[in-house]
Amino acid sequence: MAKFFLKKKIGDRIVNGHPWVFANELGDSEGDYSAGDIVEVYSSNGSFVGKGYVNQASQIRIRLMSRDKSEVIDDAFFYRRIENAWKYRQQIGYVENCRLVFGEADDMPALIIDKFNDYFVIQTLALGIDKWKTAITDAVQKIFKPKGIYERNDVPVRELEGLQQQKGFLSAPFDTNIILNENGLKFHVDIENGQKTGYFLDQQDNRRAIQHIAAGADVLEAFCYTGTFSLHAAHYGAKSVLGLDISGAAIDTARRNTVLNNYEHICKFDCVNAFDVLKQWVKDGKRYDVVMLDPPAFTKSRETIQKAITGYKEINLRGMKLTKPGGFLVTASCTNLVPPQMFLEIIEMAAKDAKRKLRQVAWNTQASDHPVLWHVPSTQYLKFLIVQVL
Numbered sequence: 001m002a003k004f005f006l007k008k009k010i011g012d013r014i015v016n017g018h019p020w021v022f023a024n025e026l027g028d029s030e031g032d033y034s035a036g037d038i039v040e041v042y043s044s045n046g047s048f049v050g051k052g053y054v055n056q057a058s059q060i061r062i063r064l065m066s067r068d069k070s071e072v073i074d075d076a077f078f079y080r081r082i083e084n085a086w087k088y089r090q091q092i093g094y095v096e097n098c099r100l101v102f103g104e105a106d107d108m109p110a111l112i113i114d115k116f117n118d119y120f121v122i123q124t125l126a127l128g129i130d131k132w133k134t135a136i137t138d139a140v141q142k143i144f145k146p147k148g149i150y151e152r153n154d155v156p157v158r159e160l161e162g163l164q165q166q167k168g169f170l171s172a173p174f175d176t177n178i179i180l181n182e183n184g185l186k187f188h189v190d191i192e193n194g195q196k197t198g199y200f201l202d203q204q205d206n207r208r209a210i211q212h213i214a215a216g217a218d219v220l221e222a223f224c225y226t227g228t229f230s231l232h233a234a235h236y237g238a239k240s241v242l243g244l245d246i247s248g249a250a251i252d253t254a255r256r257n258t259v260l261n262n263y264e265h266i267c268k269f270d271c272v273n274a275f276d277v278l279k280q281w282v283k284d285g286k287r288y289d290v291v292m293l294d295p296p297a298f299t300k301s302r303e304t305i306q307k308a309i310t311g312y313k314e315i316n317l318r319g320m321k322l323t324k325p326g327g328f329l330v331t332a333s334c335t336n337l338v339p340p341q342m343f344l345e346i347i348e349m350a351a352k353d354a355k356r357k358l359r360q361v362a363w364n365t366q367a368s369d370h371p372v373l374w375h376v377p378s379t380q381y382l383k384f385l386i387v388q389v390l
Contacts (some may be wrong), residue, residue: 001031001037001038001039001040001051002029002030002031002032002033002037002039002040002054003029003030003031003039003040003041003042004021004026004028004029004039004040004041004042004054004061004062005026005027005028005029005041005042005043005044005046006021006025006026006027006041006042006043006044006049007025007026007027007044008027008044010025010044013375014041014049014050014064015043015049016375017373017374017375017376018375018376019050019052019063019064019065019104019107019109019376020060020062020063020064020104020109021041021052021060021061021062021063021064022059022060022061023058023059023060023061025061026061026062027044033054035054035055035056035057035127035128035162036053036054036055036127036128036130036131037053037054037128038051038052038053038054038073038128039051039052039053039054039062040069041062041064048069049064049067050064050065050066050067051064051065051066051069051071051073052064052065052066052109052128053065053126053127053128053129053131054128055126055127055128055161055162057127057161057162058126058127058160058161059160060126063104063109063110063126063128063129064109065077065107065108065109066107074135075132075135075138075139078108078132078135078136078139079135079138079139079142079143081101081106081107081108082100082101082108082113082136082139082140082143083139083143084106085100085101085106085108085113086100086143086144088106088371089115089369092368092369094367094368094369096115096117096180096181097115097116097117097180097181097182097199097201097204098114098115098201098369099112099113099114099115099201099202099367099369099370100113100114100115100120100369101113102369102370102371102379103125103379104373104376104378104379105370105371105372105373105376105379106371108129109126109128109129110124110125110126110128110129111123111124111125111129111136112125112197113136113140114197114198114199114201115144116178116180116189116191116198116199117178117180117181118144118146118147118148119146119147119148119149119150119174119178119191120140120144120146120148120149120150121149121150121151121152121191121197121198122136122137122140122149122150122151122152122170123151123152123153123155123197124136124151124153125153125155125157125158125161126158126161126163127161127162127163130153130158130161130163133151133170137149137170137171141171146171147174148169148171148172148173148174148176149169149170149171150167150168150169150170150171150176150191150192151166151167151168151169151170152167152191152196152197152198153165153166153167154166154167167192176190176191176192176193177189177190177191177192178191179260180199182204182207182228183204183207183208183232183235184235185231185232185235185261186257186260186261187199187226187228187231187257187260188226188253188256188257188260190253193249194226195225195250195296199226200225200228201367201369201370202334202366202367202370202382203228203229203294203332203366203367203382203384204367205364205367205368206332206364206367206384207228207229207232208232209362209364209384209386210229210232210233210236210290210292210330210386211232211236212236213290213328213330213361213386214232214233214234214236214237214238214290215236215237215238216237216238216239216289217233217238217239217288217289217290217327217328218238218239218240218288218289218290219233219238219240219241219242219288219289219290219291219292220241220242220244220288220290220291220292220322221233221241221242221243221244221291221292221293221294222244222245222274222277222278222291222292222293222294222295222315222319223244223245223274223293223294223295223296224243224244224245224250224251224254224269224292224294225245225247225250225254225294226250226253226254226257227243227253227254227255227257227258227267227269228257229292229294229330230242230243230254230267230269230292231257231258231261231263231267233290233292234258234261234263234266234267235261235263238266238290239266240266240268241263241266241267241268242267242268242269242270243267243268243269243270244269244270244272244274244277245269245271245272245274246271246272246273246274247271248271251269251270251271254267254269255269274295274315275314275315278315278318278319278322279318281318281322282318282321282322286322287322287323287324287327288322288323288324288327289323289324289327289328290323290327290328290329290330291319291320291322291323291327291328291329291330292329292330292331293315293316293319293329293330293331293332294330294331294332295311295312295315295332295333296334297333297334297335297336298311298312298333298335298338301337302337305337305338308335308337308338309338309342309346312333312335312338312343312346312350313346313349313350313353314350316329316331316346316347316350317350317353317354319331320350320351320354320356320389321354321356323356323389324389325389325390326388326389326390327388327389328361328386328387328388328389329358329385329386329387329389330384330385330386331347331384331385331386331387332382332383332384332385333382333383334381334382334383335381336378336381338383339377340365340380340383343383343385344363344383344385347385347387351389356389356390357389357390358387358388358389358390359387359388359390360385360386360387361386361387361388362384362385362386363384363385363386364384364385365380365382365383365384366380366381366382366384370382
């Protein structure tokens with residue numbers, strides 16, 4: 001097994017628990033290796049740091065999976081890790097639908113497994129984890145005996161690892177349009193063509209957080225996707241709900257979800273550009289009791305971070321202006337490059353420009369089945385805020 005040594009004065013971040021070793025942090029190496037192989041990492045003085053997979057084509061040269069020198073990374077390793085991940089989810093109450101494996105937070109970097117009741121969606125986002133895809137699939141089969149497993153590797157980040165984008169069945173074929181239950185509601189999920197793995201499990205706890213503010217309210221949701229927050233608002237007693245999204249397919253599914261839950265008399269959905277509509281409705285003087293904003297990530301590149309900041313400020317400014325005095329703004333950001341403190345500062349800037357005062361109601365991150373691993377900031381990516389707009 002090849003050995004890599006960290007440069008001097010480098011390693012505190014890695015020794016403290018971060019699993020990524022960047023190319024510029026490495027000094028000497030010993031032994032032959034191929035892309036995707038398991039290798040060992042040592043400090044500059046020769047003490048063992050960990051073992052993981054290497055890819056010389058990636059800026060993240062090594063991703064560590066174990067800090068135990070005696071632990072063998074083989075098929076049984078992945079069985080144990082997935083079994084432990086499942087035990088954790090059960091312990092904290094996520095049984096039916098959950099993110100079963102959340103990459104680095106479960107010591108399996110670049111691996112995502114989402115559980116939708118008896119169906120599973122797998123993403124292997126780096127070469128070193130992709131090589132273990134068969135072992136991972138076999139482990140899921142043995143532990144869960146699922147009705148189906150689907151691969152959603154149609155993501156551009158794989159190309160940075162020299163991998164192709166692809167998707168398809170990792171089990172016998174099945175109907176990829178399924179229905180899941182969440183908080184007393186039912187939702188259509190398109191595993192094959194929906195965004196990400198088909199459904200945003202990371203907001204399932206936050207959707208419950210709107211329970212009291214939605215009661216008796218006229219609600220507007222921009223960037224509603226398939227209407228999950230909108231349907232929760234109706235479920236919690238909203239008087240009326242209007243959802244907006246630019247995707248025709250998403251709006252069609254939102255309307256189907258409305259019928260599925262018998263809320264056609266409360267929920268309406270329009271396929272429009274939310275940015276343009278919010279701007280116009282501010283001019284028109286429209287007002288709502290609750291405004292909800294859950295846009296897609298505005299950037300995945302540090303080069304365009306300022307554009308993302310401007311975008312978040314603008315939509316939240318419009319959201320505040322559309323909120324009645326004493327009403328509530330529900331706003332979220334899944335942009336990893338916008339850390340929590342920056343997001344709060346953006347909201348503060350928007351409030352100042354809108355000449356509105358804010359009173360914080362809730363400040364959350366993603367659901368606990370997407371655990372935040374201390375010393376790995378990227379595992380805390382979702383920001384969710386509810387404020388009263390005065």
